[in-house]
Amino acid sequence: MMQIENVFHIPTLSTQLFIILSIVSITIGLGLIIFGLVRQKNQKNSMLATCCIVFGILIIISHIIQIAVRML
Template sequence: MQLTDVFPIISLGTPFFITLSIVSIVIGLCLIFFGLVKQKNYKKSTLATGCIVLGFLIIITHTIQIIVRTI
């Protein structure tokens, strides 16, 4: 008896993960936009700065994932 017989391994395809990364990039863009609007209204807002930084990190990491998956 093997482990794969007890626990079936479900493998999701590359297109699913690329689609998921694109959706995450859009969410990152929304966070950046929200942060910039909030920053414009309130000059020193920690929430706005956090949203902008988190948005950039999401975009960078998911762009790298798309590049790695397509190679």
């Protein structure tokens, strides 16, 4: 009889690799925020700058939450 765990096996990343990928993503998020702020300073009311800032903040928040959940 086949075990259900074998059928629905979902591979997961090791904790160290996951944290490295999250740190890289957080760095990319910071880069987007800095790019957005510089662009916003140079060109007022820039839609691209606003999108970069918001997207960067969302990336950082989501990865910090993922790291916190993974550490618990």
